[in-house]
Amino acid sequence: MRVTVWNENRHEQKNPLVAEIYPQGIHTTIASFLQEAGMQVGTATLDEPEHGLTDEVLVATDVLVWWGHIAHEEVSDEIVKKVQQRVLDGMGLIVLHSGHFSKIFKELMGTSCDLKWREAGEKERLWVLDPSHPIADGIGEYIELEQEEMYGEHFDIPVPDELVFMSWFQGGEVFRSGCTYKRGNGKIFYFRPGHETYPTYHNKEIQRVITNGVKWAAPTERNRPVYGNAKPLEKL
Amino acid sequence: MRVTVWNENRHEQKNPLVAEIYPQGIHTTIASFLQEAGMQVGTATLDEPEHGLTDEVLVATDVLVWWGHIAHEEVSDEIVKKVQQRVLDGMGLIVLHSGHFSKIFKELMGTSCDLKWREAGEKERLWVLDPSHPIADGIGEYIELEQEEMYGEHFDIPVPDELVFMSWFQGGEVFRSGCTYKRGNGKIFYFRPGHETYPTYHNKEIQRVITNGVKWAAPTERNRPVYGNAKPLEKL
Amino acid sequence: MRVTVWNENRHEQKNPLVAEIYPQGIHTTIASFLQEAGMQVGTATLDEPEHGLTDEVLVATDVLVWWGHIAHEEVSDEIVKKVQQRVLDGMGLIVLHSGHFSKIFKELMGTSCDLKWREAGEKERLWVLDPSHPIADGIGEYIELEQEEMYGEHFDIPVPDELVFMSWFQGGEVFRSGCTYKRGNGKIFYFRPGHETYPTYHNKEIQRVITNGVKWAAPTERNRPVYGNAKPLEKL
């Protein structure tokens, strides 16, 4: 399992609070716990050439993890098209938190991916709706986060293929926090938590869910189907 | 119920066989049977200014029917964006046959929308998989078409929200022929049959399915949800 | 549209608080607002012969509404089998609140249908997740109920075909409050609110949802498919 963790890596440079929580960037924290789970993990960030997502990197990536927030528009359309093609070809994609508004997620969903939000450091409780799902493996009935940004419904996404987590927020909202999709030969998992000013990716349960998600999104051993003009398989 | 039937209207100008089957264009044939079903129907075609889809037309359309084939690339990106926004705002969309490769469908799906195909005038039998679905109202166990173009799996679409019809083809293939999706406040129905060189849209059962589909895709009476920054509904 | 509203009608006889809120029984309240919506509505209760669900009543019912709580076990297995058969034959079924534990719902679901619960008169907020669904027609972003019984996840049901509402509860739980299913030719809508000690069925928005649900669950005009031994449609 070869994983690439992509991070915008801007808040960490600008905001001392974020730099304190993630001194080497959110990507490094995520890469670390995936490595501990036995995966082969690389990282890539926005300001590297080609955002660190060269053809060589992409073709050698089984699952790509994506964190972005304030610089979605700086991601080049060409790279987005390449990532989309790799997903259709079978690469898994884990979209985290504010990645809901990333070009790649919106491109794959076809909707606005908009939502309600509020930064008030309130409590979030993620309930497991799908107890037999491998992404919920090892997780109790819910995960509690003392402080998180609120994301609230309506979340303007296609109906998820599977709905693994549903969040309760102290301020009165709910949110589809763990959603799976299939696109072409690829699997996609959207997972809500992870605002940059809270230590969410240091939480062991959150790490477990992301690790489970990466395993779940691993490519199936299959070629892309053959498309285009086809000879009959039976006599006409 | 205000319906707009959009047609590329190119084959009808170039191919005498198509002109014979649809002397006034595929759009006129479709508009006629929808009108007979009591709907208020207009038409729009590629070569009209703004492809006939001005802001005035779009805002006054409850459900848009789409037929295109050889000129998908001539549809302007700006119009496609407007149609997509109208769907998210609640307008229904019926995508017919080769419209699987239209810009608007691909944009809303996020996948290649590719498939296998063959023009051999073979038999197609559309089986009803979802007997309680309103789109199957009044239809028997299957619809048989003596001659159609073959579309075969794998069809590279997101998993449909609902799968109403599955086609059997004489040459050995199957195809998800009737698929529903929701995007934003809008409903989408993809319906496979309708190659331009066969009289498919004169078939009464096919007409019934399209009419049912338009009714099903009618907008729900709701405003778009409110997105963006939100105050708490409960004390924090 | 011919509707039958079935009610256990026991709390109303025993608990003065319930009798005060629903002097003629929950069934009469529900029947009234459905009648005002133009439907032809009858009622049936547990203590009538055959629980009021004779063959004549069942065959003349397009949609059956079900409310039960403390006497699920008193419903005869024979009647349950007849109701199940009618659903498979196309009758719509609306299961309300504590009906989650009714024999008919468990029989149609195949699971325990268990959940968490608490009677504490707390606030419930039902968020619309599926804005284009006809059951959400005319409803705002959410419905707020000042006092309700809490039902919490995990709700042990099959994955709903459609998830229309998700509840937030003051005490920290979430719940899939509006779920649709198809079984045979029939449509099923489970709707959570309606504890007998709160005036929930007098709430105009709740009435609107139930009315929408009944319309949505109306039978499609179709015979049951033909099952059993079948001659080939093509030469072998």
Place this chain on the structure above:
Amino acid sequence: MRVTVWNENRHEQKNPLVAEIYPQGIHTTIASFLQEAGMQVGTATLDEPEHGLTDEVLVATDVLVWWGHIAHEEVSDEIVKKVQQRVLDGMGLIVLHSGHFSKIFKELMGTSCDLKWREAGEKERLWVLDPSHPIADGIGEYIELEQEEMYGEHFDIPVPDELVFMSWFQGGEVFRSGCTYKRGNGKIFYFRPGHETYPTYHNKEIQRVITNGVKWAAPTERNRPVYGNAKPLEKL
């Protein structure tokens, strides 16, 4: 991974043709290829005490494979209830071919599970609809079986959570041949092929699908959720 393969084992005793294809019973053939895939496999048959499904066997089974046909009614209701409970508690269940009419499958589905059928030794072609699904791992675009019993739509099941295979039959029918469901903590995979008079379970691709299915249905490491009366998690 501990697997139990259950077989009615009646055709093998009565029909020399079946005995020739499966000299030690269908269960032994299936157990063999699962063992070769590295699983720990036991078998159980109808005529053993408790049908071979004692509490000890069930509790030590991660995934149960089920083949039955002419003796569904001889399976005791008590054992069926125990198997259902084990599925809700997390055991995987693979239902093969004529098992569509088994008590356990009907109980878990809530529908008639009826279908069209024909024994004419015709060709079946199973198309992969869900290319990223682990159950399709290592399988090409379709599996071709020269001779099989026909099963045709409408198949009276709940809408599958996932639809992995769709069959084309020479005689003109289609069928949802690979369907997944979740019930409680358990996963279910229905796989169509396997009429007793054809050597279907000797086919390497069919073996691969069943092996994939067993792996997919493995229990997630989780306790059953807590149900019943619940104290609030937040102050009321």
